[in-house]
Amino acid sequence: MTKIEDVKLIEIPKVKDSRGNLAIIEKDSLPYPIKRVYYLYDVPSDAFRGGHSHIAQHEFLIPLSGSFDVIIDDATNKKTVTLNKPDKGLHIVPGIWRELENFSSGSVCLVLASDVFLESDYIRDYQDFKLSKSR
Structure with a gap:
């Protein structure tokens, strides 16, 4: 059963340069393969x-910005x-409720x-979430 201690801040490798920094996420940067990318803005x-x-x-x-x-x-x-x-991200493991x-x-x-x-991977009701954690 996952706990909040399983959620980790991960430092993203970067190359510092006077012209601007470059952050790098490659194949082994995360403990899972990336299958979807999306972003929230406005x-x-x-x-x-x-x-x-x-x-x-x-x-x-x-947080790419702000x-x-x-x-x-x-x-x-x-x-x-x-x-x-933007050089630090939060890895949220399965079984953790999140709000931004x-x-x-x-x-x-x-x-x-x-x-x-x-959609079948989502638990959108907090009471259902709590029930799933008590099993």
Whole structure:
């Protein structure tokens, strides 16, 4: 059973240069193959995203621009992680409820997912999530 301690901040390798930095994500950067890439942008500061858990899918969230908070929850403990550096991402393992909020103006959240979109992999009701963790 996954716990919030299984969620990890991962530093993204970068090349520093006076002309601008270059961050690199390659085949072995993450503990899973990337099958889907999507991003969130123009999210109003008072809106929230997420509000679900995945049964099998891993996700890696990167703040390409600006900042936002990720609230992670394993049905026993909650923790808020602020993402605000494009060279650090949050690897969210399956079985963790997540909510994203407090988006700064112009923020962009890139997500690298381990699978294509499958509605059957989502748990969208928090009570169902808590029940799934008690089994």
